[in-house]
Amino acid sequence: MNDPVVKLSGLTRSFEQGGVRIDVLRGVDLAVMPGEIVALLGPSGSGKSTLLQAVGLLEGGFGGRIEIAGTDASALSGDSRTTLRRDRIGFVYQFHHLLPDFSALENVVLPQLVAGTERGAADERARDLLGALGLGARLDHRPSQLSGGEQQRVAVARALANRPALVLADEPTGNLDEKTADLVLGQFLELVRRQGSAALIATHNERLAHAMDRVVRLHEGVLE
């Protein structure tokens, strides 16, 4: 039996705002197996982004336990968390968050150099990914010279560049029109499947969710 790529046990998160406490996550349990693609559904405000930020080791302040590829992330120091995130996790945000002064190619090459990949191999990997996403003729464009759908494709390539065991995506096509969203999500899922990564993808689109292996729903702070 394989170990889960991510295992959450009793995950909690509360926010305090103007003296009022909101319990956003009230004990989330979830295991995602290697290669499994899970859709995270829930209406706006249900805590999808909060949950993904926890799993992506982007924020602290959580109760409960987060295991990534068998490592208890809650027990790690800041540096080890950063290394674990860099080596195991790829993140696609709702807004692309690309580096504005760098080309599409460079945006996909850079995280590989940070992870210690050689320039030549990183370049080849970036070209392959961007080519598979239909951006072979846009390699030297900066983000501002790309359409919204093209920007999100570059963000997808960047998230997959280091072949992470776990891909997290927070409404990755939420800013795109329906036709473009379908196209980009289809390409995204195909690449994730091809490289055998597991994925947890937040969306509020039921139709897109059902293209994935399993659907979980956030409701009143727990998954059902």
Ligand code: ADP
């Ligand atoms: P979703 O992504 O499902 O729309 P979020 O995770 O963004 O939901 O937010 C869930 C709830 O947590 C919301 O009620 C939101 O107002 C609250 N929340 C999120 N982040 C913070 C924060 N940094 N401070 C206070 N409240 C927050």
Ligand code: MG
């Ligand atoms: Mg959100």
